[in-house]
Amino acid sequence: MPRRLPARSRLHFALTPVLAALACAALPAVAQTTSATEPAATATTTLEAVKVTARKREESLQDVPVAVTALTAEQLDKLAIKDLGDLQGQVPNLTIYAARGSNTTLTTFIRGVGQADPLWGVDPGVGIYFDDVYIARPQGALLDVFDVGRIEVLRGPQGTLYGKNTTAGAINITTNQPTFDFEGAAELTAGNLNYKQAKGAVSGPLSDTVAARIAVATTTRRGTIYNVTTKRWINEQDNLGLRGTLLFKPSEDLSVTLSGDYSKQDPEGFGTSFVRVGRTQRALSRQYDALVAAYNAANPTRPYAVPSRNIYDRLTDIDANLNAGNKIGGASLKVKWD
Structure with a gap:
């Protein structure tokens, strides 16, 4: 007695020739599509060579054996770099910002090495050079970036070429030079x-x-x-x-x-603005509120009170x-x- 195949098996056998025919019919189309796109795949993009002066002479960035990040004038414009503090977040391993209590003094770290509290008598760990001229102190070094052709950030010790104050690295600012065309x-x-x-x-x-x-x-x-x-x-x-x-x-x-x-x-x-008072280990009579109360009792005609205890009022009373x-x-x- 002949054996019958299950319905699922008959359907499988019936679809197999159809799928095979569709696959064979699709092969020429795939081949045609591939050959049509081959010319586009061969197109190449040429990158413009970046010139730096990290080693006191102009050379290609690829030839410099130093960890360097170079920002051209076009990149500085696209990143909206208005002053040196705007380099924060734009260069790897670089931390640069206005020092506490100032917006003209520069605090700079490279790879975590730098000067946390900029002082006149302390040499910084990151050297800043303006057209190869060393800026000796961080006070006033938060300069506006204008008419600058390139900024290079050199990571790692640069004492061989830049001197002793470059333990962490150096920032080299190169301005645009005069031209013989207006x-x-x-x-x-x-x-x-x-x-x-x-x-x-x-x-x-x-x-x-x-x-x-x-x-x-x-x-x-x-x-x-x-x-x-x-x-x-x-x-x-x-x-x-x-x-x-x-x-x-x-x-x-x-x-x-x-x-x-x-x-x-x-x-x-x-x-700064007044925020709040933190209790110290001193006696209660020497806490802030007690001292103010004692002063006001001794000077009833000139009592003192902070301008506001709400930090969002942004008030101060510095004389x-x-x-x-x-x-x-x-x-x-x-x-x-x-």
């Missing part, structure tokens, strides 16, 4: 708290062998805390930067560059002069002979 640029920026920044630069030839470049930047911003004593906002910004460069190039092998710069930072700063008064300037002469 060019100029200007930029205006506005923001909240009456933030205003203007930048401008112009360059061109003075003769066949001499070219000059002038750049200027100014930044102002209203403060973030109101001082009820002076009736002024504090923790503001008030910066002015000027730079002039003169290039003498008698031949292709010789160039002499004379540069001068001036920076003035005179914001009304820097203060001291808070202007920064930073003025930094310098000049350099560079001779290059190939």
Whole structure:
């Protein structure tokens, strides 16, 4: 007696030839699609070579045996880098910000090594170089970034080429140089708290062998805390930067560059608001509230009270002069002979 196959088996056998036919019919289409896309797969993208001066001479970034991050002028513009503090979060292993109680003093760490409390008499662990000129102290080093061609961040000790104050690394800022073709640029920026920044630069030839470049930047911003004593906002910004460069190039092998710069930072700063009182181990009579009560009892005509115990009021009552008064300037002469 003939054996019958299950219905599922008959269906399986019936579908197998159909699937095989569909697969064979689809093969030419796949082959045609692959051949049609082959020319697009062969297209290549060429990356522009990045030039750096990390080793005191211009060379390709790929040839430098140092951990370097280089930001070109286009990248600085896209990242909206307005001052050196804006490099925070843009460069690996770099921590850079305004020091506590200041918006003109720079605190910098590379790979966790740096100077936590910037002081005049202490050499920093990260060296900052402006057109190969060393900025010796962090006070006033939170400079505006304007007319800059490239910023290089070198990670790791750089004492061989940059000196003793580069235990953690160095930040090398290279400005745009004079050109023998007329060019100029200007930029205006506005923001909240009456933030205003203007930048401008112009360059061109003075003769066949001499070219000059002038750049200027100014930044102002209203403060973030109101001082009820002076009736002024504090923790503001008030910066002015000027730079002039003169290039003498008698031949292709010789160039002499004379540069001068001036920076003035005179914001009304820097203060904090009252938050709360923390109990200490001293006697109750020497706690803050008790001391204030004793003062008010002794001076009933001039009692004291904090302007606010709500931190979000952003009030303070400092009666001291808070202007920064930073003025930094310098000049350099560079001779290059190939």
